Amino acid sequence: VSVPPLVQVQKSLVGVVPQSTVKLKCDVEASPNSNNFWIKGEEMLFKSPKYTIMEKRSGYKVVMLLTVHNATRADIGTFTCMAQNTMGRSEDSVRLYEIKVTTTTTTTTTTTTTTVSTTTADTNLILEITSSVRSTSHPFDSMSGTVIRAIDEDLPENWLFPSAAPAPLELETHSGARASLISSHFILSLMLVCLLR
Numbered sequence: 001v002s003v004p005p006l007v008q009v010q011k012s013l014v015g016v017v018p019q020s021t022v023k024l025k026c027d028v029e030a031s032p033n034s035n036n037f038w039i040k041g042e043e044m045l046f047k048s049p050k051y052t053i054m055e056k057r058s059g060y061k062v063v064m065l066l067t068v069h070n071a072t073r074a075d076i077g078t079f080t081c082m083a084q085n086t087m088g089r090s091e092d093s094v095r096l097y098e099i100k101v102t103t104t105t106t107t108t109t110t111t112t113t114t115t116v117s118t119t120t121a122d123t124n125l126i127l128e129i130t131s132s133v134r135s136t137s138h139p140f141d142s143m144s145g146t147v148i149r150a151i152d153e154d155l156p157e158n159w160l161f162p163s164a165a166p167a168p169l170e171l172e173t174h175s176g177a178r179a180s181l182i183s184s185h186f187i188l189s190l191m192l193v194c195l196l197r
Helices: 179-196
Strands: 003-009 013-016 022-031 035-040 051-058 061-068 077-085 088-098 106-119 124-141 146-154 159-163
Touching: 003 077, 013 022, 022 035, 022 077, 022 088, 035 051, 035 061, 061 077
Parallel strands: 003 088, 013 088
Antiparallel strands: 003 022, 022 061, 035 077, 051 061, 077 088, 106 124, 124 146, 124 159
16 A cells, blocks of 8 residues: 655643753654655754654554754754655644753842950950851753852941940940940940949
């Protein structure tokens, strides 16, 4: 029995991440056997470093496999699977589209506290320095294949708190604290020093 080719792609829309490999499949049924090929635009594709073309035959059925290596924006578009025998010609198409890679941002904040104490005859002075280091990283930039890291350092104001207590009095400040609360701690501490003199 002689019949013209029947061509059907397995997926008519296929996404690809740039710089990756993608496979396009096409099923062909024909009797007598057909000549099968892939076309991009108006150009017939042949085996090359860019393309691998394979066929798997089983009687009058053929599975055509086109592998596109190291896909770029130039590869985005329509690929046509075509089959032709003495009874006729048939084709079907696959549209290849780019999958946009999104980079995720992870923000980590680390607070370190350093306390330096100095002692005078009447008072103990505590100097506390708090610094926040914010590290923003983009785990992977797929276009360049590199890891990107950026570090920003925010140093809050330095605070000096007098204390008349026998042991050093620790008053913590953080960059997000309200100024009125910090001012009242300072004024109370200053009043304690003046009263105890």
